[in-house]
Structure formats: C-alpha cells, structure tokens
Amino acid sequence: MEIIEIPIAFIDEDTDQPRYQFDEEALQELMKSIEEIGLLSPIKVRTAGHNRYKIIYGNRRYKASKMLGKQTMSCIVSTVTDEMEIYLEQIAENLTREGFSPIEEAEAFHKLMNDARFSSSIKYLSSKLGKPESYIKNKCDLLKFGNAVKKLIVSGTEIRKDKLTEDQLLPLKDLPIEHRDSLALIIARDEMPVSDVKKIAKMFKDKDISESTKGKLLYKSGHELVETWSVFQNNRAERAKPAAAKAPAKAAKSEKAAAASHAPMVEHSNLSSSVGQSQVAATAVLAPIQVKLQQLLAVVQEPSESDLQTDAAKLDDTERDKFLNDVNTLVEHLEKQLDEWKRVRELALSK
Known part of the structure; x- marks a missing residue:
C-alpha cells in the first residue's frame, strides 16, 4: 500500500460521503494535535481526473490540516472504482470513529437500500458491515x-x-x-x-x-x-x-x-354423593321400578325460601329468561312424570 504526499490544493472533499456533521470543538482539538505532533495516520483518496483526488475517508483530518495552512498531507491512493465498494468502505471506516451520528448511519443505510445506484438488501449490508440486521433496521427507524x-x-x-x-x-x-x-x-x-x-x-x-x-x-x-x-x-x-x-x-x-334441566336423566353413578355408597349398592337387589323411584327421590329437591329471595333476584335479564325457560321445561316434565307415578301407585294399591 503506497503512501504519498499530495498537495492539499489538489484534494477535494466527497460531498456524497456518509458523514457530514463535524463537531467544532472536536475539530479544534484535532487541529491542536496535528500542530503539536503531526498527522498520525494518512487519509485515503481516489483519483478523480485532471490530477485531482477525492477523499474516501479522512475528512476531519483534511479539514484540520487545511485550517492549519498545511501545504501537503499523507494520502493512501485507492485504485477502487466501484461506487458501491467505496461507499461501503466509507461507512465501515466511520463506524469505527467517534462522532458518526445515528442519523448519519441511518441515512447511509437507507441510501444503500433505496438509491438506484446501490439497491442493497438489509441482509447484504449486514454481511458486508458485520452488523446485525436488527441494528441496521433500528437505525433506519430513526428516519421516521x-x-x-x-x-x-x-x-x-x-x-x-x-x-x-x-x-x-x-x-x-x-x-x-x-x-x-x-x-x-x-x-x-x-x-x-x-x-x-x-x-x-x-x-x-x-x-x-x-x-x-x-x-x-x-x-x-x-x-x-x-x-x-x-x-x-x-x-x-x-x-x-x-x-x-x-x-x-x-x-x-x-x-x-x-x-336442574337434566335432573330426570341423572344416571346411577352420579347418586353416590346424594344417597351414599350403601344405598347405591342396595339398588342392585331392587326391582327396576324401585331403582327409578329412589333415583327420582334423590335428585328432585324443592327450592328453598332463600333460593327464591336471593339467587333468583340476582339474575340479569338474559339469565332470567333462560332460567324461566328451564323451569317451565322441568315443571312440564315433572307433571308428566307425576301422572305416570300416580298410575303406578294405583296399580300397586290394586294388587
């Protein structure tokens, strides 16, 4: 890599480069450093025709040297001509430097993905710059x-x-x-x-x-x-x-x-909590009609006064309509059952 001294008068800034914000105080400090100990690292330029050079990176060093009245400065001359490669190199270099603002980063990423000259994908930028895709996306979101x-x-x-x-x-x-x-x-x-x-x-x-x-x-x-x-x-x-x-x-x-609505159809296995295990076992030796009677006695319970005064009063309109419908169904079913059991009673008395 060749480093040569180039007259500052022959060097131009790249107005299209990613970094354009320069802190005045930091620039004054850089001027003081260059004046005391000289330029520690060369800037990088590319040929631009007519014996002129355009900066790839090192704008701050160029500005400071020019303000100090320096006639020449050390430069690395790049032979790269691909605009995409040059712009990526500029971003990569600035990412390592202090003062590269989040907005400058965001605008650079956005440019690479949306400018017709580049049209890069976020995945490609991630691989080339060594940054996670989420990092690039978050920076671009700042542009909102x-x-x-x-x-x-x-x-x-x-x-x-x-x-x-x-x-x-x-x-x-x-x-x-x-x-x-x-x-x-x-x-x-x-x-x-x-x-x-x-x-x-x-x-x-x-x-x-x-x-x-x-x-x-x-x-x-x-x-x-x-x-x-x-x-x-x-x-x-x-x-x-x-x-x-x-x-x-x-x-x-x-x-x-x-x-309540399914009370007449309660199965034998559900009676254990109501009539006890001994009663359930006893039904095995009873006639079917006796089993049905015991099941009915176990599950049919009249509502208490508290049910009428408290629970029923708390029902909202929708619940009340459904409740009344279920009560009517139960009453009809019980009335029908009652007629049948009256006939059973009459048959038993006639024997």
Missing part, C-alpha cells in the same frame, strides 16, 4: 421522525436534557406522526428514562383511549404522562376485579341450571 427530533439525536445511552438517544426514541417509532414527534420533544425536554418512555408509548398505543384524549395528553409534561399511565392502569385493574369475581359465580349458576 421529523427534522426537529433528528437534530436532537446523539450517540450513546446517556440521558441528557434536550438530547435524545436511540433507546429513548425506538419505543415511539410505530406511533402516528402527530403523536410521535411531540412525545419525542417532551421526552428530550424532561430527560425521561427509557422505562418511562415505554410506559408512555404503551398508553398512546392503547385503543381504549380516544384520539381526542391522546391529543390533550400531549400538553402534559413527561412526568405527568407517566402518572396518567399509572392511574389508567390502576383503573383498568379495578374494573377487571368485578368481572373476574362474577365469572365463577356465573359458571356455578349455569352448572346449577344445567343440572
């Missing part, structure tokens, strides 16, 4: 936010006032634009931790909260939004308690009604 939010996005995870980290923004990425950016600005202003941002995002995704209510919530502070979320969750839990308590009672009533 408006410019006012993008300007606040910084690298790292430190929560700072009027700044936004990627972790703070990602829970909001799937919200409608009218909520997404407004909430992001509130979160930046109030320095909201990621755990609180997730609660706020969950509240704004909840379909039980009307759009008009969500619009009013945007006038609250971040901490007020978290308090609102807590109240909303507590109220929902309280509303769920009566429903949870009612479910077993309703199931018990349904079972009771089902048992």
